[in-house]
Amino acid sequence: xxARIIDGKATAAAQRERVAAEVAELADAGVVPGLAAVLVGxxxxxxxxxxxxxxxxxxxxxxxxxxxxxxxxxxxxxxAEIDRLNADPDVSGIIVQLPLPAHLDxxxxxxxxxxxxxxxxxxxxxxxxxxxxxxxxxxxxxxxxQVLLTTxxxxxxxASVVIxxxxxxxxxxxxxxxxxxxxxANATVTVCHTGTRDLASHTRTADxxxxxxxxxxxxxxxxxxxxxxxxxxxxxxxxxxxxxxxVDFAEVSQVAGAITPVPGGVGPMTRAMLLHNxxxxxxxQRA
Numbered sequence: 001x002x003a004r005i006i007d008g009k010a011t012a013a014a015q016r017e018r019v020a021a022e023v024a025e026l027a028d029a030g031v032v033p034g035l036a037a038v039l040v041g042x043x044x045x046x047x048x049x050x051x052x053x054x055x056x057x058x059x060x061x062x063x064x065x066x067x068x069x070x071x072x073x074x075x076x077x078x079x080a081e082i083d084r085l086n087a088d089p090d091v092s093g094i095i096v097q098l099p100l101p102a103h104l105d106x107x108x109x110x111x112x113x114x115x116x117x118x119x120x121x122x123x124x125x126x127x128x129x130x131x132x133x134x135x136x137x138x139x140x141x142x143x144x145x146q147v148l149l150t151t152x153x154x155x156x157x158x159a160s161v162v163i164x165x166x167x168x169x170x171x172x173x174x175x176x177x178x179x180x181x182x183x184x185a186n187a188t189v190t191v192c193h194t195g196t197r198d199l200a201s202h203t204r205t206a207d208x209x210x211x212x213x214x215x216x217x218x219x220x221x222x223x224x225x226x227x228x229x230x231x232x233x234x235x236x237x238x239x240x241x242x243x244x245x246x247v248d249f250a251e252v253s254q255v256a257g258a259i260t261p262v263p264g265g266v267g268p269m270t271r272a273m274l275l276h277n278x279x280x281x282x283x284x285q286r287a
Contacts, residue, residue, distance in 0.1 A: 086112075
């Protein structure tokens with residue numbers, strides 16, 4: 001068996017086209033969404049990520065309203081900048097680019113963001129809404145995973161899903177999202193991690209396996225049920241600079257029914273869903 005490739009780049013492009021059309025409609029009504037990325041310091045990787053998000057915004061008609069702060073900024077000044085963006089009616093969404101310099105508290109900064117503008121979906125209010133089954137702004141990577149499953153016709157309702165990874169960014173919110181009662185969800189979800197005993201005994205029973213540990217080759221071919229769908233959220237870098245995921249792609253693709261590559265799988269969806277969340281926030285604020 002050779003797995004069908006789940007093309008995140010193509011799916012993300014379609015999502016961006018949809019968002020662009022809906023942003024144009026909103027602009028015709030007098031509202032132009034704006035996304036503010038708060039970047040502290042000069043970390044090269046963070047600067048690249050923020051630049052990519054700004055290009056994405058430009059491509060779909062969302063204003064990029066980024067804020068740049070020096071690496072030695074104190075917590076109070078960072079909070080004051082977030083407060084300014086919270087109060088700015090031109091700002092629909094706010095992200096605090098991580099990692100922050102070591103002397104700053106990222107959780108306090110994220111909690112300072114107005115929940116109505118929290119397009120990362122990390123504020124306790126938005127996390128709590130997801131937990132109680134009333135989601136509003138959902139973290140972009142889990143949402144991207146759900147959209148990929150739906151786009152490729154993977155049956156989620158009633159399926160057994162095993163998520164390997166329990167992070168606040170991916171594992172936990174994805175578990176909540178896929179277990180909700182509704183379209184693209186209603187699954188039976190098990191959350192595992194790298195400390196789970198006999199991890200393979202869990203993954204081998206799953207219809208859908210999601211790897212999100214940041215550990216190369218966490219999921220190997222012997223851990224996957226033939227025909228299962230495998231989503232690889234991991235991003236690791238080889239010495240030559242090329243990227244690879246948490247799944248042994250070459251081997252698992254011979255067993256799985258469908259699989260995401262790295263790069264070109266879940267990654268592009270994360271950026272596309274950030275745009276979706278910004279549009280959603282702008283609509284909500286207008287209402």
